[in-house]
Amino acid sequence: MILSIFYGMRSFGINIIYVLETLYLIALRIWERSQTKSTVVQTKPTTVITRNFKATAPSLPTKLPAFVPGDRSDSEIDWSPSQFYLQPIAGERIRLLELYSGKPNEPLRGYLRTKEFRSWLGDQAYEALSYVWGHPSRCRYILLNNRRFPITENLHAALQHLRSAATNRTIWVDFICIDQTNKIERNKQVSIMGEIYKCARGVINWLGPETADTAVGIEALSYLFGNEDITIRPPWKIYKSDKLCAGLNDILKRDYFELGHHTITWRCGPETYRAICRIKFAIISPAWDAAGLHEVNFRPLLEILEQSMMITRKEMNRSCKEVTLLDLAFDMRYRRATDRRDMLFALRSMAPEHIREKIIVDYEKPVDEVYADFFEEVKKAYIGEMQVVDEMEKEGLIEMKKFEEGPSKRNWGW
Structure with missing residues (x-):
């Protein structure tokens, strides 16, 4: 579900360093570090699956006994x-989900x-998984x-x-934890997914699964976003x-970086670290181009980091431009989702409170209606911004006219 990716990448006061850590520790099975308060990343593509069963079966008990490995054979x-x-x-x-321990070849x-x-x-005593669902026809x-x-x-692979x-x-x-067939429950659970x-x-x-090229990619990203001295031999x-x-x-071309509200729970990092990153990029940029790597598209990763920093600054009460629906819609222009409504519902956690109130999670509404409502809100935001610009231009013209008419009509503020 795209929302899991969205909220996974959501800033929520989580450090950008962990995000980067997440990226370059994929192939190294860093999830074992999740005992600490960090954001861990593993390799994986995701898929959406539509369940071919209904939430009905009153004959089943409401509380089932936990499975104890070895207490029943597969034939039973x-x-x-x-x-x-x-x-x-x-x-x-x-x-x-309490995932039972087991050997690699066991169900x-x-x-x-x-x-x-x-x-x-x-x-709380649980971890959250951020991933891409994947194709519904590939079922395990x-x-x-x-x-x-x-x-x-x-x-299943994750x-x-x-x-x-x-x-x-x-x-x-x-x-697994949200009943996708129950729209009322789905609305409620998705609305608190950010929390x-x-x-x-963690x-x-x-x-997604690693390939023969993953290790080199992770090493390069760890150099670009890590704390390594730039004098160290670059990749x-x-x-x-x-x-x-x-x-x-x-x-960078994995589906994870294209799915909607991408997620991650990057922890907000200090301004100094981000400044160092910018300086580091500026210094290595010429060497990067000279090495013939200018064709690598960093847009997916940089857009995610940009969104994360924007939200982080807001939560830390740092000065930044007020986020509007227009900004969020623009940031999401290249994203994809299995359920297209998820693209919009995922924006809730990224938006200020006054905007969040306008995005109501409702899976009862058809896709076209959800997008039509969102378009109306974006149009209002655009018109509102243009009105502010018009007012500023008018004030500027008035002051300029006063200046041209001479000192007698100027407002010197004395």
């Missing part, structure tokens, strides 16, 4: 494609439970509460990668330009 487990029943949740509650197993969610509690399964539950191939061999892991995953990511102990940004002095280009494109 119900692997039939029967419907999976999700007990509706109400109020400030969320579902959490994914887990237990879905609900808990009271209080955003004011701060960091997880054994959830001892029943088969369909998930996308990309989510969970396999995150599963520990020794201990269980508690994760919030939008596709869910913000309060997680956010795992899964970019383009180590690798041939074609190999380095392949590595960078391997990371």
